[in-house]
Amino acid sequence: MSVDTATVKRVAKLARIRVSDDEAAHLEGELNAILGFVEQLSQVDIEGVEPMTSVTEMAMKKRQDAVTDGGKAADITANAPNSEDNFFLVPKVVE
Incomplete structure (x- = not known):
């Protein structure tokens, strides 16, 4: 795959980056x-290689998947200007 100057300018526009014509020509070479390099990586034989989360072998930390109420509602609403029964009280904004 090859990138031309028009593609560089289009990508720059989508990223909202101002790129001059000279910069576009330079970026064209860099992107190509x-x-x-990415095409070279696709040629690497990865048959039998398992995905890793780290370069050193370790077990992933997992937590119990359980639904709880958090037990912190009182702590959360403690600094609220107005609260009632662990709910925030806010001014009415719709008539």
Whole structure:
């Protein structure tokens, strides 16, 4: 895959980055080099390689998947200007 100057300018516009014509020509070469490297990576044989979460082997930390009320409603509403029964009280905004 090859990137031309028009594509560089389009990507820059989508990213809301101002790019001059000289910069676009420079970025065209850089983006083509990056895409060439990605194409090289697609040629690597990864058959039998398991996905890793780290370079050192370790078990993933997992927590119990349980639904709780959090037990912190009173702590959360403690600093609220107005609260009642662990709910925030706010001024009425709709008539």
